[in-house]
Amino acid sequence: MSRDSEIAGPYIPNFPGVSGHQILGPDLGPLKPEPSPVQFRTRPLGSAQRLATQSGPAPSVHRLREAMLVSRAWLGSGLLQPHARLGRAVSRRGSSSRDKDRSASVSSSETMPAGGKGSRTSGATNTAQKVPNRLIDEKSPYLLQHAYNPVDWYPWGQEAFGKARKENKPIFLSVGYSTCHWCHMMEEETFQNEEIGRLLSEDFVSVKVDREEQPDVDKVYMTFVQATSSGGGWPMNVWLTPSLQPFVGGTYFPPEDGLTRVGFRTVLLRIRDQWKQNKSTLLESSQRVTTALLARSEISMGDRQAPPLAATMNSRCFQQLDEGYDEEYGGFAEAPKFPIPVILSFLFSYWLGHRLTQDGSRAQQMALHTLKMMANGGIRDHVGQGFHRYSTDRQWQVPHFEKMLYDQAQLAVSYSQAFQISGDEFYSDIAKGILQYVDRSLSHRSGGFYSAEDSDSAPERGMQPREGAFYMWTVRELQCLLPEPVVGASEPLTVGQLLTKHYGLTEAGNVSLCQDPKGELQGQNVLTVRYSLELTAARFGLDVEAVRGLLTSGLDKLFQVRKQRPKPHLDSKMLTAWNGAVLGIERLVNRATNGAKFLKRHMFDVATGRLKRTCYAGTGASVEHSTPPRWGFLEDYAFVVRGLLDLYEASQESAWLEWALRLQDTQDRLFWDSRGGGYFCSEAELGPGLPLRVKDDQDGAEPSANSVAAHNLLRLHGFTRHKDWLDKCVCLLTAFSERMRRVPVALPEMVRTLSTHQQGLKQIVICGDAQAKDTKALLQCVHSLYIPNKVLILADGGPSSFLSRQLPFLSTLRRLEDRATAYVCENQACSMPITEPCELRKLLLQ
Secondary structure, eight states: OOOOSSSOOOOTTTTTTTOOOOBBOSSSBBSSSOOOOOOOOOOOOOHHHHHHHEEEEEEHHHHHHHHHHHHHHHHHHTTSSGGGGGGOOOSSSOGGGGGOOGGGOOOOOOOOOOOOOOOOOOSSOOOTTOOGGGGGGGOOOHHHTTSSSSEEEEEHHHHHHHHHHHHTTEEEEEEOOTTTTHHHIIIIIIOOOOHHHHHHHSSSSEEEEETTOOOHHHHHHHHHHHHHOOOOOOSEEEEEETTTTTEEEOOOOSSSSSSSOOOOHHHHHHHHHHHSSHHHHHHHHHHHHHHHHHHHHHOOOOTOOOOOOOOHHHHHHHHHHHHHHOOTSSSSSSBOOOHHHHHHHHHHHHHHHHHTTTHHHHHHHHHHHHHHHHHSTTTBBBTTBBOSEEEETTTSSSSEEEEHHHHHHHHHHHHHHHHHHHHOHHHHHHHHHHHHHHHHSSSSTTOOBBBEEEEEEOSTTOOOOOTTTTTOOHHHHHHEEEEEOOOOOOSSSBBBHHHHHHOOTTTSSOOOOGGGGTTTTOOOOOOOOOHHHHHHHHTTOOOHHHHHHHHHHHHHHHHHHHHOOOOOOOOEEEHHHHHHHTTOOOOGGHEEEEHHHHHHHHSEEEETTTTTTEEEEEEETTOOOOOOOOBOHHHHHHHHHHHHHHHHHHHHHHHHHHHHHHHHHHHHHHHBBBBTBBSSSSOOGGTTTTOOOOOOOOSSSSHHHHHHHHHHHHHHHHHHHOHHHHHHHHHHHHHHHHHHHHHHHOOHHHHHHHHHHHHHEEEEEEEEOOHHHHHHHHHHHHHOOSSSEEEEEOOOOOOOOOOHHGGGGGGGGOOOOTEEEEEEEETEEEEEOOOHHHHHHHTTTT
16 A cells, blocks of 8 residues: 555565666666665565576676666766765665665655555546646546646657657656556656646657556566566656667656655656767667667577476475465565465465375465465455455555456456365355456446456545545444344444454554554554454354354445445456456356457457457447557457356357467467567567567466466367467477576466476366256366366267367267266376266366
């Protein structure tokens, strides 16, 4: 809640990761990192970090360092430092600013509180007397939030680039998204400032980008920011040459200098002066930086002939996660703490392959405990369901209240898998709650799903918005709303008092002072489960089921009351990749089917076979597109293909499998690197002038598109036996070999795919009528089990059916005694026919 930028992804434990505010200098590090209002302790250098540094920097890193040092000639040692006497704030351990101890922090008179918004006014900005800039013609909710700034903003495109070249001005690029707390802060404090607007309009060509609409632009310049600082976040602000080469970058800037931070106006003036006085040196050094970044970002097979051994990568990845695991509260960092579903997925898969070992049991325990602690914590919305973005503390108690569609989609799968593995209804109930939230709050009438809900809203109408205001409660509110006495309690007790005790509310509030330095949240509480149902029941002499019912009815009452509060901003943009992720939720088959129909109707161009990136909610059930449309990126294809494969297995409608095959062909044509292996994140023609064409190399808040694509290729080979897709999978895994060897914990989803490839996929074939009870019983048996390394095929047609044409051996499999019959095929051999679900279950669990 109190960081000064939206961090660029979840922290990988003991892995050089993400810092907060950075003002990047030319020496491969921050000239003056801003101490975050809350600093976070991390553990000593762990194995993942040691592994990444044992052999020293790669040659490309040396080239990058040299190029940045040359830049120092024009920047000067104090260019971005408001007070030279403060010197350079450096991490105690030398890895990233997130490793600074709290005692090393420099206090600032401008510290931002957990819930504060500074000068932000409630409701919509008063635009009656303001003249809109050209962003008023855009569809992006984020760009429209800046449409009344006194800045001559341009959207990303040739008009802006041409102006920069013609007028010989540097480009100021600002990237964010509409539900980003610190993007709001900078828009209100800085971009609404008339003097700053004049500087940006006169001396720079200012370009605003929605990172969710244009991930290619975001990834390229975030690569620069992270490479030169070991961190990054949003808003991301980068200064470019007219040829789009970066030379200075950072995240959140306040408008004016403070005791420990440089102001945005100062930065603009100094960059403007350096552009006029040392432009040739700047252009030369920016070219060197770009060349070094190209070398550093290259991912290729090189001379390698095969990927590494899965057993080795599996073991090292597990060991690195084990070292960073929080025994008490679960998760894999101290704070901030992200859910990171890709890590949970890896741990479940690791458990499956090592069930009889101590490490296997440990992996299962780590994942299940993490999911339980998250579900009990404040990161989960106990009133309206769904999960917030991340926790600002180790205990999962006080979250950053933003809610993202991709988090809901992945966590619904994680909790469903936990139920499959453990049989504990607790996890099933959490998954159901997530789906209720998505269906109620993030669904469009056309069948698509919205992107996110903001963290900020007004406590009451007409008041200044605060982070978390929609979700927080006081003890007095619960007492007034739930005054009913609890019958049978061992002492006088109301329903409000029962909820107060169970969910940890206090009169003073349960947000700590370090998370609320201005005291704006005194008396406010985040609902967090403090006691088990059994302990709460014992405390008041009640039956467990009675307590369960009272808590449920109490939360229902709070939900009805909360509906009357001012709601957080809804980002009504619908992204293809995130909608594709929802298709993979097996429990939501009917809704997922409608989602797939939405994608095919609104996000698919029949003429070219290409996906579009985004559309927007129109009036009623209509949707709107930008003109010209934004075409899809690798992640759009990868996530939709994965979702369609999941939807086929859940619904057994072969049309979705057929469309997945077509989209994979298009993905291969548009993004495959035929020389180096793996997929580029963007089409070559989609990023005019971008200095890099990158390949994602980290599984973070979402799995990287290449990790998803690798697993898709394996599954598609299992469905079709097309050798080209298996060959591509091997090439992709080989291209990422060095990254996996150095830091396997950075690519847990790809390591999991590597294991599946080397162990082999199961083909589970059900021969039967899709509507028959015996067929459904066998299908349900498969769906009830956690089997990540399988493809599920329904053989319900003759030799001319789609799947029979792909897999001719299906025509040799027969029903036994005219009953639905299952076969489990591995390594070109099939099991004996099975007609009883219990026998199939026994075979699949071997």
